[in-house]
Amino acid sequence: MIAVTPSRLDFRALKRRVTIERVLAERGLLDHFQLRGDDLVGPCPLHQGDSRTAFVASRVKNLWYCFTRCRAGGDVVELVRKLDHADYHQTARYLARLAGESDIPNAPCAPPFRPFTTTLRLDPHAPFLLAKGIHPHTARAFEAGSYQGHGFLDGCVGVRLHNPTGQPLGYAGRILDPQRAQQRGKWRFPARLPKRSLLFNYHRVHARLRHGIVLVEDPWSVMRLAQINVPAIALLGTTLSAEQHNMLRPAPQILLMLDGDSAGQRAAADLQRTLTWARVGVVQLPPDTDPDQLTDSELAAAHRLFVPQIA
Numbered sequence: 001m002i003a004v005t006p007s008r009l010d011f012r013a014l015k016r017r018v019t020i021e022r023v024l025a026e027r028g029l030l031d032h033f034q035l036r037g038d039d040l041v042g043p044c045p046l047h048q049g050d051s052r053t054a055f056v057a058s059r060v061k062n063l064w065y066c067f068t069r070c071r072a073g074g075d076v077v078e079l080v081r082k083l084d085h086a087d088y089h090q091t092a093r094y095l096a097r098l099a100g101e102s103d104i105p106n107a108p109c110a111p112p113f114r115p116f117t118t119t120l121r122l123d124p125h126a127p128f129l130l131a132k133g134i135h136p137h138t139a140r141a142f143e144a145g146s147y148q149g150h151g152f153l154d155g156c157v158g159v160r161l162h163n164p165t166g167q168p169l170g171y172a173g174r175i176l177d178p179q180r181a182q183q184r185g186k187w188r189f190p191a192r193l194p195k196r197s198l199l200f201n202y203h204r205v206h207a208r209l210r211h212g213i214v215l216v217e218d219p220w221s222v223m224r225l226a227q228i229n230v231p232a233i234a235l236l237g238t239t240l241s242a243e244q245h246n247m248l249r250p251a252p253q254i255l256l257m258l259d260g261d262s263a264g265q266r267a268a269a270d271l272q273r274t275l276t277w278a279r280v281g282v283v284q285l286p287p288d289t290d291p292d293q294l295t296d297s298e299l300a301a302a303h304r305l306f307v308p309q310i311a
C-alpha cells in the first residue's frame with residue numbers, strides 16, 4: 001500500500017506507478033497527442049496554446065516539458081499540481097487513486113472554469129484587423145479589437161468567446177509581438193476554458209448548419225467570410241473533440257478552409273477522415289497563406305467552387 005496521509009506521502013512510489021500518459025488519458029487529452037519515438041508530443045495542457053508540438057512527455061523517463069509558453073517541465077507530480085492548482089496532499093490522493101492503491105473518495109479535481117462576463121472596451125480600428133481586411137463594424141459585431149490596459153489582454157487583439165448557446169465566456173487574445181507569439185504561441189485563452197466544447201461563432205450560425213458550413217482555424221477568417229455573408233465557424237486550433245464533432249453533425253456539407261501551412265494541411269487531411277457524415281470540400285491555399293489574406297472575390301470563388309449549395 002502507498003501511504004497517502006499528509007505525514008507519509010510516498011511520492012517516489014506514486015511517480016513510479018502513475019505515468020504522465022495515464023494522467024493525460026484520464027482527462028481525455030491523449031487523443032491530441034502523437035507518439036514520436038518514446039515521446040508523446042501534443043498541445044500543452046497547461047497553457048492550452050494551439051501549438052501541437054509544444055508539450056513533450058518522455059514515456060521512458062516519465063518527465064514532461066512545455067517548449068513554448070510555459071518553458072517549464074517536471075515529473076507527474078508537478079504536472080498534476082499545475083493542472084489542478086493542487087497542493088501536494090491533494091496531488092498524492094489523486095495519483096494514489098490513479099495508481100489503484102487507494103479508494104479514498106473525493107479525489108481533488110480541477111477548479112471549475114469561471115466565465116468572465118464583463119464587457120471590455122475594445123478598439124475595432126486595430127491596425128491588425130484592418131490589415132486583415134476586417135471592417136471596424138464587423139469587428140464591433142464580433143466584439144473584437146485592441147485593448148488598452150493591463151492584464152490578460154495586454155499586448156493582444158482580443159475577441160469575445162461564447163458558449164454554444166451564446167453566453168459570454170471571456171476573451172481570447174491574439175498576441176501581437178511576433179517574438180512573444182513565436183515563443184509562447186499566438187493565442188492566449190482564459191485558464192481552464194472548456195475549449196473542447198467550444199467552436200467560435202457557433203451560437204451565431206448554428207441555425208444555418210443544415211445548409212452547410214465553412215470551417216476555418218481562427219476568428220479572423222470567420223469575420224472575413226461574414227463580410228461576404230458566408231457562415232463560418234473557427235476551430236480555435238486544428239483539431240476537433242468528440243463534442244465538437246457532435247456540434248457539427250447537423251451540417252450535411254463542410255468546407256475546410258484551413259491555413260496553407262503544413263499544420264493546416266495535415267489538419268485538413270485528419271478532419272476529412274473524421275467528418276464522416278458530411279460531404280467535405282477542402283480549399284487548398286498556397287503555402288503560408290491564411291484565408292484572411294485572400295481578397296473577397298477569391299474567398300467567394302473558393303466557397304462557390306466547393307460548396308455551390310451553401311446559401
Ligand SMILES: [Zn+2]
Pocket residue numbers: 044045046047048054066067068069070071
Ligand atoms: Zn505550456
